[in-house]
Amino acid sequence: MPFQSFSTFNFQFKMAIRILVTGGTFDKEYDMLNGQLAFEDTHVPEMLELGRCKVETEIRNIMMVDSLDMTDADREVILHNCRSASENQILITHGTDTMTETAAFLAKASLQKTIVLTGAMIPYKFGSSDGFFNLGSALAFLQTLPVGVCVAMNGRYYDWDNVRKNKKTGYFEELR
């Protein structure tokens, strides 16, 4: 691969990406009437516009859950959406707490698709979020990585079977 010319990738420029929104910190907002964090609608479309993104994307808001509350039934819904999507590149926005569990769940289905999960440690609407940076990197990894499942956080990607979230620091890290 190191000597491949870029032109072999050119067909990818026209690729369409399916984006599955599942909630997570990424999309949380502050509800001023009760002082709690809550979900309203996803910010992915406005983020893609702000990023002046010209990748063809098809966005589906399939659930709005805190990933600590995500069940295997929810993960079946995500898997079903990955399988039935006409696109072969799939971006999933997801809470960080169980992002690696969902990645492992999806990997076991061995779909012939590239699936990248990403999220944020701070809500996009809170001004100092990592979410916009993560979305940019996740979309880029999706256009260049082969079939498989990975997590895109902290400017890097991590194979689904070699990643955990360090709960003390909030950073993702490799197992080995």
Place this chain on the structure above:
Amino acid sequence: MPFQSFSTFNFQFKMAIRILVTGGTFDKEYDMLNGQLAFEDTHVPEMLELGRCKVETEIRNIMMVDSLDMTDADREVILHNCRSASENQILITHGTDTMTETAAFLAKASLQKTIVLTGAMIPYKFGSSDGFFNLGSALAFLQTLPVGVCVAMNGRYYDWDNVRKNKKTGYFEELR
């Protein structure tokens, strides 16, 4: 490549990336005393921190110029920095107006390195900038693309010899 497993890329997780800062809209600020746009210092380090980036990077601020003012002598300086860097992955932040000219200039040197140029249409400090998204995607492309020179804008990457900036829309597009 479609059937390669991710693990072949694992060595890349430890890669270090050289970041060359050259100025451009990306790093412009508002000078309140004269009402003009001007350069102070680069925002790349604070952006990497906000993005919670864990990619090993080595940042060099080699010039602070508007890319319309960039000369071939400046491009020689950039090329020299690419060649002499110990890293094989190089990110260049650059004004968008002549980003493609610099990409072509660097490509002619045929370095055995991956070089990605990125920038912003709106200054990072102005609140509604595409720069943070572009930085995330550029870093991701750098970790996954083979040797060559490309431009990372609008969530995509463009080969150096197949890209122009559309001055009317501000979007990058392929020539063919």
Place this chain on the structure above:
Amino acid sequence: MPFQSFSTFNFQFKMAIRILVTGGTFDKEYDMLNGQLAFEDTHVPEMLELGRCKVETEIRNIMMVDSLDMTDADREVILHNCRSASENQILITHGTDTMTETAAFLAKASLQKTIVLTGAMIPYKFGSSDGFFNLGSALAFLQTLPVGVCVAMNGRYYDWDNVRKNKKTGYFEELR
């Protein structure tokens, strides 16, 4: 008063204002490690700097509490700080839920000082906060209103005995 010239107020330009910070939504932050809202330090000093404020202020961070948790013992502490301050103009940043209770509590002491309470419906750090606007208006009311206690929210001031927070809308309104 309509025909008084402004110059009679000129002595006020040199006035010093005591700012008492008590917490509230105004100063809440997002704790990324547990996904909860929490207090760290007050943002009042950085807000005054961003506002390029040249009013002489003396800031005391006397507590950091959610106003729903504020007790009469806490209000005694606030009153003590109002009374013992050498300044005659006192700004109190306060949670909105019991701001009017604290205003009434302080009014009963009949201090010969001008006391203005203000706060925010959305945390200052969350990007779309009303807090910065409220701080500007509260400081202005403090420099122009006579002795008494009032609440400054929604661009207006409300006498302590003629105001309630409408919990359904989040706006303050007069009782009569």
Place this chain on the structure above:
Amino acid sequence: MPFQSFSTFNFQFKMAIRILVTGGTFDKEYDMLNGQLAFEDTHVPEMLELGRCKVETEIRNIMMVDSLDMTDADREVILHNCRSASENQILITHGTDTMTETAAFLAKASLQKTIVLTGAMIPYKFGSSDGFFNLGSALAFLQTLPVGVCVAMNGRYYDWDNVRKNKKTGYFEELR
């Protein structure tokens, strides 16, 4: 006035304020296609909404000029708008460079109205602007100051005949 009760001001709670927008740094935006600062539309309405402002306001966008380019003919237009407004409280957003000239110009007409000029050193859209704070304080001064003309900047108000902008620091200051 120090011993007046607040209730004498209560009628003011219902006051309507005329806001005259004239441009200035306050409303400047970044034009991404040519890299210049330019005017599009005023941000005053969205700022009042973000500030959750409940003061009754009537906004007129009468010109969009850099105050360095403002002529006496422009000032006649502003004066005409002040005179013909049905409201007695008038807020003027204005560039800082000649804000004091316009204040003096208006003062000479001796209208029986309260007129407050304000602006910003950094455009509202640029994320770190003083404009939102200034708007809050200007609205508050307008509701509490008697007939006359003043400048509201830096959290304070300055009589029209006792103020200048220090071009070196960007702060307003009294002449004596």
